[in-house]
Amino acid sequence: SLAVASLVIFAVVEVVPGDPASYMLGLNATPEAVEALRDQLGLNGSLIERYAGWIGGMLTGDFGTSYTYKVPVADLVARRLWVSLPLALYALALSTLIAFPVGLIAAARRGGATDYGIMGATQLGIAVPNFWFAMLLVLVFAVNLRWFSAGGFPGWAAGVGPAVKALTLPAIALALPQASILARVMRSALIETLGQDYIRTARAKGLSRRQATTRHALRNALIPVLTIIGLQ
Numbered sequence: 001s002l003a004v005a006s007l008v009i010f011a012v013v014e015v016v017p018g019d020p021a022s023y024m025l026g027l028n029a030t031p032e033a034v035e036a037l038r039d040q041l042g043l044n045g046s047l048i049e050r051y052a053g054w055i056g057g058m059l060t061g062d063f064g065t066s067y068t069y070k071v072p073v074a075d076l077v078a079r080r081l082w083v084s085l086p087l088a089l090y091a092l093a094l095s096t097l098i099a100f101p102v103g104l105i106a107a108a109r110r111g112g113a114t115d116y117g118i119m120g121a122t123q124l125g126i127a128v129p130n131f132w133f134a135m136l137l138v139l140v141f142a143v144n145l146r147w148f149s150a151g152g153f154p155g156w157a158a159g160v161g162p163a164v165k166a167l168t169l170p171a172i173a174l175a176l177p178q179a180s181i182l183a184r185v186m187r188s189a190l191i192e193t194l195g196q197d198y199i200r201t202a203r204a205k206g207l208s209r210r211q212a213t214t215r216h217a218l219r220n221a222l223i224p225v226l227t228i229i230g231l232q
Contacts, residue, residue, distance in 0.1 A: 006058075010051050019043075020067045041065065083153055087167050091174035092232060098179035099225075103186025108213070110191055118183065125180030134173035141169060178232055185228055189221040196220075 021037040022029065038044050041064075042053050057064060063073035106118040142150035153166050193199065194217050202212045 006055060007051075010054055014047070014050075024067055024070055082156065083167075086163075087170055087174070090164070090167055090171040091178065092229065094171055094175035095178035095182055095232075096229060098175065099182030099186055102179070103183040103190065103225075104213075104218070106183065106187040107190035107194070108209075110187075115187075119187075122180035122183050125176050126184075128177075130173050130177060133176050134170065137169045137173055182225055182228060186221065186225050189224045190217060193217040193221045 019034070019038075021034045021041060021043060025033055025037060035044075042050060045053070054064070056062075061074060063077070065071065066073050066076055069076060102118055102122075106115045109115045109118075138150050142148045148165060148169050150169075154162050156163050190213070194213065196217075199212050199217055202216055203209070207215070
């Protein structure tokens with residue numbers, strides 16, 4: 001699947017009209033300068049040579065040169081990773097903290113009003129796109145309540161507190177759909193686990209429903225949830 005994906009990505013880049021070297025140098029570039037840059041970027045080789053060079057660069061961390069910014073792509077990624085990676089981890093932590101208790105409550109109240117309410121809310125959370133959540137959060141918490149700033153990321157040099165505060169609304173917007181998926185998976189896995197024979201045996205030995213859930217069912221129900229978290 002990775003090989004197919006790499007072929008598709010490479011083909012899409014290749015069929016895009018225009019010459020990257022001419023784009024980078026501008027309209028006033030001489031043909032000699034354009035040809036020299038094409039040689040430097042490895043654009044004059046055959047398709048097989050260009051694909052092999054592209055794959056080799058990907059495997060060694062050389063992602064090539066940005067045609068727009070004219071700097072190595074790895075440098076662009078590294079500069080943005082200092083924000084993107086903490087944001088992704090923050091959103092993952094929030095989604096996990098929300099999903100576990102919500103899924104547990106829904107499974108414990110299976111078939112009741114609480115279960116239906118949670119399932120309806122999680123379905124809404126999956127259906128509504130992230131950017132809509134983001135706009136709503138900015139409108140409520142940044143514009144109306146003024147608890148957060150919508151002015152962008154201040155940088156880690158401003159301190160951990162201001163940086164984390166600036167990441168909070170984006171992290172919530174990313175976490176809500178993820179939490180909705182995890183909560184539904186958690187509920188389904190827990191309900192299935194609670195129907196197993198060993199849980200009935202534990203109940204027959206005198207354990208309460210809560211004890212059987214926390215001591216036995218919850219541990220096995222976490223397996224599919226952790227799988228989803230790993231994929232996210």
